[in-house]
Amino acid sequence: MYVGRSPSIRQAMAGHSLITTVKYVAGTRPAFHLSEIIPYLDDPVSVDEIYRIISPELPRLGLTAKKTGDDVEISRVLPGPAYILNDREQKRIDTFLAGREIPVTLAEAIERYITKKAAKDWNDPTVIERLRKAITAQKDDYWKPSHKRSLRYTKGYRVLGYLAYHFPVYFMQTEHLLAGLARDGLLKKSMTILDVGTGPGVVPLAIADLWSRLDGARAAVYSIERSEEHIEAFLSLRDAFVPRGGPVSIKPPVKADMLEPLPSTLPEKFDLIIFSNVLNELPESPVETQAGIVERITERLAPEGTVLIIEPADEDNSTRMRTLTAELHQRGIFIHAPCSFIRGTPCTAPRCWSFTTAPVIRPTRLMEALARCEESYRYVNIDIKYSYAMLRKDGVRRDGYRVSPGSKFLRLSKLHSAVEKRVNVAVVKMSGELGDVKNHLFKVCDGTAKTPVYAVLPAFHMTPGNEALRSAPYGTVLEMRGVLVRYNKAHDAYNLLVSRNTEIQIPGADDQ
Numbered sequence: 001m002y003v004g005r006s007p008s009i010r011q012a013m014a015g016h017s018l019i020t021t022v023k024y025v026a027g028t029r030p031a032f033h034l035s036e037i038i039p040y041l042d043d044p045v046s047v048d049e050i051y052r053i054i055s056p057e058l059p060r061l062g063l064t065a066k067k068t069g070d071d072v073e074i075s076r077v078l079p080g081p082a083y084i085l086n087d088r089e090q091k092r093i094d095t096f097l098a099g100r101e102i103p104v105t106l107a108e109a110i111e112r113y114i115t116k117k118a119a120k121d122w123n124d125p126t127v128i129e130r131l132r133k134a135i136t137a138q139k140d141d142y143w144k145p146s147h148k149r150s151l152r153y154t155k156g157y158r159v160l161g162y163l164a165y166h167f168p169v170y171f172m173q174t175e176h177l178l179a180g181l182a183r184d185g186l187l188k189k190s191m192t193i194l195d196v197g198t199g200p201g202v203v204p205l206a207i208a209d210l211w212s213r214l215d216g217a218r219a220a221v222y223s224i225e226r227s228e229e230h231i232e233a234f235l236s237l238r239d240a241f242v243p244r245g246g247p248v249s250i251k252p253p254v255k256a257d258m259l260e261p262l263p264s265t266l267p268e269k270f271d272l273i274i275f276s277n278v279l280n281e282l283p284e285s286p287v288e289t290q291a292g293i294v295e296r297i298t299e300r301l302a303p304e305g306t307v308l309i310i311e312p313a314d315e316d317n318s319t320r321m322r323t324l325t326a327e328l329h330q331r332g333i334f335i336h337a338p339c340s341f342i343r344g345t346p347c348t349a350p351r352c353w354s355f356t357t358a359p360v361i362r363p364t365r366l367m368e369a370l371a372r373c374e375e376s377y378r379y380v381n382i383d384i385k386y387s388y389a390m391l392r393k394d395g396v397r398r399d400g401y402r403v404s405p406g407s408k409f410l411r412l413s414k415l416h417s418a419v420e421k422r423v424n425v426a427v428v429k430m431s432g433e434l435g436d437v438k439n440h441l442f443k444v445c446d447g448t449a450k451t452p453v454y455a456v457l458p459a460f461h462m463t464p465g466n467e468a469l470r471s472a473p474y475g476t477v478l479e480m481r482g483v484l485v486r487y488n489k490a491h492d493a494y495n496l497l498v499s500r501n502t503e504i505q506i507p508g509a510d511d512q
């Protein structure tokens with residue numbers, strides 16, 4: 001296979017460096033030989049010399065090389081098949097998540113880092129008191145309107161406070177999300193990953209930890225971060241926790257601002273791009289501007305890649321994130337999960353507050369030390385509650401279910417016409433438990449309603465026929481037959497009352 005010699009190719013190559021030439025030619029055909037580019041170089045260079053220069057750059061360019069006689073064939077790395085967990089891997093992951101605590105080596109690495117930075121033992125009373133102050137200041141700042149927040153991690157104790165208070169929960173939260181990606185078949189045997197606004201490396205370290213439970217998966221993890229204090233903490237924790245030469249290579253974070261173009265040293269394409277708790281730190285701006293920032297970074301997503309956005313579960317951040325992902329969906333970065341678009345309509349919900357939960361974590365030794373004071377609850381952060389969205393460019397949804405045109409399910413946008421009547425609906429479960437032991441309450445959605453809709457299941461009405469509402473995971477499609485429609489004026493919402501006569505099914509569950 002030979003490179004064409006048309007004037008346009010010659011022009012395009014003229015003056016370009018060797019690497020740019022290789023990149024250009026690779027963009028015109030899936031494979032070529034290095035000998036083919038020699039005629040286009042200003043000075044004659046041997047195949048061996050070209051290979052020596054370009055080989056370190058090949059992974060970044062998404063290319064691979066194969067020796068063929070005296071030549072070298074360069075080809076694009078094709079997307080690999082999904083990495084499917086085997087039973088042993090699944091069991092290891094489940095056992096780790098059931099333990100509900102961050103690995104001891106990591107907790108100890110955090111303690112050692114605090115000791116080093118504070119120049120005193122991590123559990124020295126003065127250090128503990130300063131950490132408490134830093135945590136309180138950070139929390140006060142968080143609840144200010146975004147234009148008044150100073151979320152700049154420039155001072156040492158800000159980052160130490162983050163390590164003590166936020167890190168453990170965000171680490172375990174990431175492990176739950178990564179396990180979800182694995183279960184959904186969104187991991188590959190070999191992946192290139194970008195973490196945007198990595199902070200002290202919560203996401204990369206969780207990736208290294210989860211991958212350590214996989215038998216044959218590898219990953220190269222890149223990240224950007226603007227705070228030098230965070231980068232210093234990240235490198236220290238990485239060196240203490242991630243084995244060199246292991247399945248995950250964590251590259252040093254690049255100091256960069258996500259508002260600027262991505263640094264040229266980063267790979268061309270990523271299989272997974274993660275924004276974890278970072279988009280809420282962008283300066284206050286219209287959703288279109290924020291979508292533009294994510295869209296620009298997502299230009300570097302591989303065709304079969306996934307974007308994972310995670311934000312805190314509070315109403316403000318959570319609803320802003322849903323508006324953002326609905327905007328991205330319009331721009332061709334389609335929501336894969338948790339929304340399922342079961343009616344095939346675009347999301348029209350003006351304010352969607354949807355989040356999920358995972359079991360509380362066990363407090364670290366450091367958190368327990370912080371909590372030995374009068375207002376201990378201020379320093380213990382163990383609840384996992386978050387809003388997330390997985391997005392892809394190929395339009396594949398996690399749940400391919402669509403309500404069939406002739407079905408007898410009422411659209412949620414038509415509930416106003418059925419108040420006090422019993423109806424059948426097909427919905428997606430869009431929250432964890434919002435109720436209590438007496439009345440289970442879950443947000444549900446079919447993508448059509450502008451008014452929020454909740455399913456209510458009084459505990460004394462629970463039967464084997466309707467308990468799927470309670471037990472099904474977040475994001476599951478449910479067919480509900482015989483729910484009573486009520487309008488809740490105080491909250492401008494509709495409630496679907498489930499009784500012991502209501503049948504709730506997960507479509508396809510009986511076929512498995």
Ligand SMILES: C[S@@+](CC[C@H](N)C(=O)[O-])C[C@H]1O[C@@H](n2cnc3c(N)ncnc32)[C@H](O)[C@@H]1O
Nearest residue numbers: 170197198199202226227257258276277278281
């Ligand atoms: C709340 S922390 C989240 C850290 C980590 N991703 C996690 O989930 O724990 C937000 C991080 O984003 C970084 N950040 C905020 N705005 C940024 C920007 N414009 N460019 C790069 N990093 C940014 C902050 O410095 C901080 O480390």
